[in-house]
Amino acid sequence: MAKKYFIETFGCQMNELDSEKIAGNLQNAGMEPARDAAGADVIILNTCSVREKAVQKVYGRLGEIKGWKTSRQDLIIGVAGCMAQLEGNRLLKKAPFVDVLAGPQKGHVMSSLVARAQETRTPAVDLRMDDDPEPLETSFVLRESRWRAGITISEGCDRNCSFCVVPFTRGRQRDRESGNIIREAADLAGQGYIELVLLGQTVNAYRDPSPAGLTFAGLLRNLASVPGLSRIRFTAPHPNYFDDELLDVVASCPQVCNHVHLPVQSGSDRILRAMRRGYTRKKYLETVHKIRRSGRAIAVSTDIIVGFPGETAADFGDTLHLLDEVQYDCVFSFKYSPRPGTAALMLSDDVTHEEKGERLMRLQEQQKLIQFNKNAAFLGQRVEVLAEGGARANYRLSGRMSNNRIVNFDGPDSLLGSIVSVEVTGFSPNSLKGAWIG
Numbered sequence: 529m530a531k532k533y534f535i536e537t538f539g540c541q542m543n544e545l546d547s548e549k550i551a552g553n554l555q556n557a558g559m560e561p562a563r564d565a566a567g568a569d570v571i572i573l574n575t576c577s578v579r580e581k582a583v584q585k586v587y588g589r590l591g592e593i594k595g596w597k598t599s600r601q602d603l604i605i606g607v608a609g610c611m612a613q614l615e616g617n618r619l620l621k622k623a624p625f626v627d628v629l630a631g632p633q634k635g636h637v638m639s640s641l642v643a644r645a646q647e648t649r650t651p652a653v654d655l656r657m658d659d660d661p662e663p664l665e666t667s668f669v670l671r672e673s674r675w676r677a678g679i680t681i682s683e684g685c686d687r688n689c690s691f692c693v694v695p696f697t698r699g700r701q702r703d704r705e706s707g708n709i710i711r712e713a714a715d716l717a718g719q720g721y722i723e724l725v726l727l728g729q730t731v732n733a734y735r736d737p738s739p740a741g742l743t744f745a746g747l748l749r750n751l752a753s754v755p756g757l758s759r760i761r762f763t764a765p766h767p768n769y770f771d772d773e774l775l776d777v778v779a780s781c782p783q784v785c786n787h788v789h790l791p792v793q794s795g796s797d798r799i800l801r802a803m804r805r806g807y808t809r810k811k812y813l814e815t816v817h818k819i820r821r822s823g824r825a826i827a828v829s830t831d832i833i834v835g836f837p838g839e840t841a842a843d844f845g846d847t848l849h850l851l852d853e854v855q856y857d858c859v860f861s862f863k864y865s866p867r868p869g870t871a872a873l874m875l876s877d878d879v880t881h882e883e884k885g886e887r888l889m890r891l892q893e894q895q896k897l898i899q900f901n902k903n904a905a906f907l908g909q910r911v912e913v914l915a916e917g918g919a920r921a922n923y924r925l926s927g928r929m930s931n932n933r934i935v936n937f938d939g940p941d942s943l944l945g946s947i948v949s950v951e952v953t954g955f956s957p958n959s960l961k962g963a964w965i966g
């Protein structure tokens with residue numbers, strides 16, 4: 529009988545796609561998906577290490593499943609992804625019952641690591657960071673969605689933001705050849721996928737290693753002409769690489785979604801310098817203003833860290849003012865958390881836990897009001913939504929507009945996977961509610 533696997537994913541969209549690649553690799557080796565962790569022979573936790581909280585969550589989960597090994601001697605527990613890479617053998621010391629430890633570059637060899645652990649009954653470890661672009665060319669991806677697909681265009685990052693572990697977990701930037709990306713996109717479109725999400729740690733720093741030598745903007749333009757693709761998203765761009773060529777593609781290609789996620793991290797120049805972000809508040813705002821003046825209604829979202837070492841009340845005030853000035857459509861905000869190996873670890877983490885919590889709450893309250901007002905403007909409008917499942921609060925369907933707003937609405941399941949018209953009848957700061965216009 530085929531062995532069953534179950535993957536639990538923590539973290540970002542890149543990790544979600546990595547889990548789909550791990551699933552494809554295991555399935556290709558003859559395994560089948562289990563309905564839940566309790567029914568699996570192989571449990572893989574695909575982990576994140578961006579914040580200490582994410583790491584603690586995985587240790588908590590490992591604590592829960594550890595006991596299962598007493599009654600199920602053959603159970604294989606694997607830890608993959610950024611936390612596995614960062615914790616390394618420390619993880620095996622803390623959780624000696626873990627059988628497989630694989631870094632984020634090693635999803636394509638997961639089945640052989642599992643087989644090795646089963647055979648030898650000792651941990652199979654592969655944390656090599658060989659910076660080889662070849663594993664980015666994954667042949668087997670078991671996708672969760674039948675209409676939205678992630679595509680890795682690059683992995684790793686050559687920047688060195690002082691708070692960030694990515695350069696230590698995913699290594700230096702490696703880029704796929706544009707021809708392979710375009711072929712994969714065309715293949716997905718042929719299978720009926722209508723929305724693509726281009727993924728890379730600094731996605732717009734993409735450098736085509738093939739003779740075609742496309743820029744990120746050039747790649748986007750080529751992808752926009754793939755027949756059948758209605759929507760193309762990308763995440764996450766770095767403000768420094770958001771040039772006029774890219775702006776022009778976003779403004780002029782209707783297939784490219786009218787949403788830009790532009791992580792700012794702080795509104796204070798002093799803190800931006802300490803974070804080594806490589807831009808000033810003024811420079812960042814210039815880019816946002818260009819996006820907003822592009823002639824297309826482009827939603828802008830961001831990431832913000834509060835309580836970075838040395839952040840004063842005045843620095844934090846600058847961030848709050850930035851929120852008012854930009855009027856973001858969505859903000860992902862977090863408390864600073866010191867990460868191993870980063871330059872910021874050398875700085876004194878002098879903003880107290882309470883202050884961080886209080887600042888985060890203030891920022892989120894302020895942003896909630898901005899989103900409430902922005903979403904109110906959609907009331908009565910007819911909007912286009914890619915219908916998906918998983919609606920909340922009594923609605924049957926849910927989906928996203930091109931500008932990334934979530935819309936909950938009622939309609940038959942036959943709408944799933946198509947772009948439909950919905951009249952907005954209600955709103956909250958985080959989503960819209962509507963009625964399908966049949």
Ligand code: SF4
Pocket residue numbers: 685686687688689692693694695729730766
């Ligand atoms: S650009 Fe992004 S991924 Fe790269 S080091 Fe900075 S925060 Fe990390």
